Amino acid sequence: MKRFSNWRGPSLIIDKIITSRWVRWTWSGLSKVEYSSVLREYRPGDAETVREMFEGRYLLAAKLVDTNRVSPFSAKIDHKLWHDELHGFSWLRHFEEARNSQQREFSRTLVLDWIGRNSEYDENTWGLAISSKRVMNWLRHFSLLCDGASEKQIKTISVSISMQAQAAKLRGPYAPDRFDELMAMMLGVAIALCDGSTNAQIDILVGRLCKKLQWQLFDNGFYRSKNGADQLALLEELVSIRLTLSQKSGELSRELGAILDQMHLALDAITLNTGEPAYFNGCGQLPTELIFAIQNQGKQRLENNGCFGGYGVVELGKGYVVMDSGIIPLAPYAKNAHASALAIEFSHERDLIFGSCGPAPEELKESKDLFRQSSAHSGPNIDDMSSARFGAGGILLAEGQKPQIMVKQGEAEIVASCSAYQDRLGIKIERRVTLLGEGETLVGQDKLVASGIRKNFSGTFIQRFHLAPGARAQKSNTDELIVIYLKSGAMWTFLWEGARVKIEESVRQSAHIGYHRTEQIVLESDVVGNREIENELEVSWIFTRQ
Numbered sequence: 001m002k003r004f005s006n007w008r009g010p011s012l013i014i015d016k017i018i019t020s021r022w023v024r025w026t027w028s029g030l031s032k033v034e035y036s037s038v039l040r041e042y043r044p045g046d047a048e049t050v051r052e053m054f055e056g057r058y059l060l061a062a063k064l065v066d067t068n069r070v071s072p073f074s075a076k077i078d079h080k081l082w083h084d085e086l087h088g089f090s091w092l093r094h095f096e097e098a099r100n101s102q103q104r105e106f107s108r109t110l111v112l113d114w115i116g117r118n119s120e121y122d123e124n125t126w127g128l129a130i131s132s133k134r135v136m137n138w139l140r141h142f143s144l145l146c147d148g149a150s151e152k153q154i155k156t157i158s159v160s161i162s163m164q165a166q167a168a169k170l171r172g173p174y175a176p177d178r179f180d181e182l183m184a185m186m187l188g189v190a191i192a193l194c195d196g197s198t199n200a201q202i203d204i205l206v207g208r209l210c211k212k213l214q215w216q217l218f219d220n221g222f223y224r225s226k227n228g229a230d231q232l233a234l235l236e237e238l239v240s241i242r243l244t245l246s247q248k249s250g251e252l253s254r255e256l257g258a259i260l261d262q263m264h265l266a267l268d269a270i271t272l273n274t275g276e277p278a279y280f281n282g283c284g285q286l287p288t289e290l291i292f293a294i295q296n297q298g299k300q301r302l303e304n305n306g307c308f309g310g311y312g313v314v315e316l317g318k319g320y321v322v323m324d325s326g327i328i329p330l331a332p333y334a335k336n337a338h339a340s341a342l343a344i345e346f347s348h349e350r351d352l353i354f355g356s357c358g359p360a361p362e363e364l365k366e367s368k369d370l371f372r373q374s375s376a377h378s379g380p381n382i383d384d385m386s387s388a389r390f391g392a393g394g395i396l397l398a399e400g401q402k403p404q405i406m407v408k409q410g411e412a413e414i415v416a417s418c419s420a421y422q423d424r425l426g427i428k429i430e431r432r433v434t435l436l437g438e439g440e441t442l443v444g445q446d447k448l449v450a451s452g453i454r455k456n457f458s459g460t461f462i463q464r465f466h467l468a469p470g471a472r473a474q475k476s477n478t479d480e481l482i483v484i485y486l487k488s489g490a491m492w493t494f495l496w497e498g499a500r501v502k503i504e505e506s507v508r509q510s511a512h513i514g515y516h517r518t519e520q521i522v523l524e525s526d527v528v529g530n531r532e533i534e535n536e537l538e539v540s541w542i543f544t545r546q
Contacts, residue, residue, distance in 0.1 A: 035194045037142035040243040043293050045097040060085040073117050079362045089137040108145045115160045128180035132187040135164045139194045165191045178332045185209045186237050210255045221262025222309025225333040228277030231267045239297045264298025269308040272347035278322040282336030284358040305407050312405045316412035318349045319439020323414050325405035328398040337396040338372045341387035341418040342431040343379030352468035354378050358509035380446045383459045387420035440545040447538040463523040466506045469516035473503045491546045498539040499523035
């Protein structure tokens with residue numbers, strides 16, 4: 001953490017200098033470049049979206065804003081995800097589906113409007129990641145923007161592309177955020193593909209990008225933030241670059257292609273049968289059509305149970321389980337990380353059975369850290385105390401020794417342990433989960449292991465299971481089991497031993513769908529100790545499909 005702080009401080013200072021008005025004149029050094037529209041677009045378009053935008057209605061990041069046909073860039077909307085999607089221009093692809101000449105020209109009008117309003121640097125609209133996405137989207141649809149445009153309009157767009165690309169080139173090496181650094185390097189490759197650079201020049205840039213990717217990825221191809229949304233966002237741009245490189249030369253795309261194959265596999269590993277990546281470490285629900293389009297470009301799919309980027313993954317029949325070991329990302333990647341040690345997401349067929357609450361909605365930004373706590377995940381804890389703590393700038397910091405996780409070969413079983421409470425309370429938590437009966441039964445055992453427990457300690461051992469949106473939990477007449485009715489009509493039962501049970505309200509949050517109220521099953525057991533836990537404390541539970 002100290003090393004990260006020592007590096008981040010100077011990076012912020014350098015970035016302020018580069019973006020100051022005394023240095024920004026250097027961004028115009030590449031203003032006479034001519035671009036071609038060779039960067040591949042593979043994402044699906046939607047003509048209805050074009051019609052809505054033409055009428056002034058912008059549905060972005062699950063938020064609909066009606067501008068009454070005035071510029072969306074003049075709208076004062078306090079919704080960061082909506083703002084970022086608008087200024088990132090990923091929606092520009094939809095205009096390729098427009099057959100009406102006025103609608104196609106409208107895409108150019110929006111781009112020129114953005115340039116007119118944002119020619120000066122602003123940290124909200126000129127951030128490295130959002131600038132890189134914006135320029136790559138302009139390059140993918142450069143022919144669309146130039147179709148019917150005057151020479152002056154084409155020059156205006158080209159000059160803006162050059163300025164933003166030059167700014168990213170200068171700022172990228174000093175980016176305080178690792179994700180921003182990667183996006184700036186991707187933009188450099190994209191520019192080279194579209195400005196007539198030679199294969200030798202492109203090869204150098206691709207090599208540098210590959211080295212940076214390998215440094216920022218786990219060995220199995222998962223991004224170090226452990227956030228499925230980050231993984232998808234990187235792949236969204238990298239796939240486009242890979243497809244374009246493949247058209248130019250197989251040699252150019254070979255090294256990058258091998259890295260992307262691993263990244264596709266890693267994302268596939270933490271994607272449940274519902275088609276959604278697990279809601280861990282800042283990842284909420286993502287657009288399924290985008291996931292399908294991106295993963296359709298990968299050559300590999302998960303075939304065996306195993307560990308991926310700190311997650312344990314097992315599949316049996318139609319059942320699928322993802323468990324977070326609780327390994328905290330390194331400080332440069334931990335600003336959105338969650339305290340989700342030993343938490344589980346479980347799906348069967350296309351149904352989510354239980355999972356996590358997800359990231360805080362934009363409407364509850366002040367509650368961001370509440371959604372990052374252990375209690376917002378389907379895992380065990382003590383006294384609702386989180387398995388990690390929050391440091392300066394919201395960076396999540398690890399407690400205790402590195403968590404351990406293992407997936408048994410030949411069995412659909414995950415065994416993991418968390419020592420986050422070891423130093424504070426003298427207690428370690430172990431969790432074992434097993435899929436049985438073609439995935440229609442999930443068996444779990446949660447155990448407390450004491451080692452020098454705090455003197456005269458008393459507390460509560462808690463397990464939470466946040467049910468899927470629309471699910472309804474009801475105790476049986478004898479209170480010996482809980483029946484869970486899913487929105488799909490499927491019915492599951494929940495049995496437990498060694499704890500008290502109650503049903504409470506819960507939520508599941510999605511940036512793209514919205515805020516869902518649901519329910520959670522909570523197990524509680526008393527922990528009393530003096531050097532040792534009185535009596536062995538183990539809680540067992542079973543979910544079974546009826």
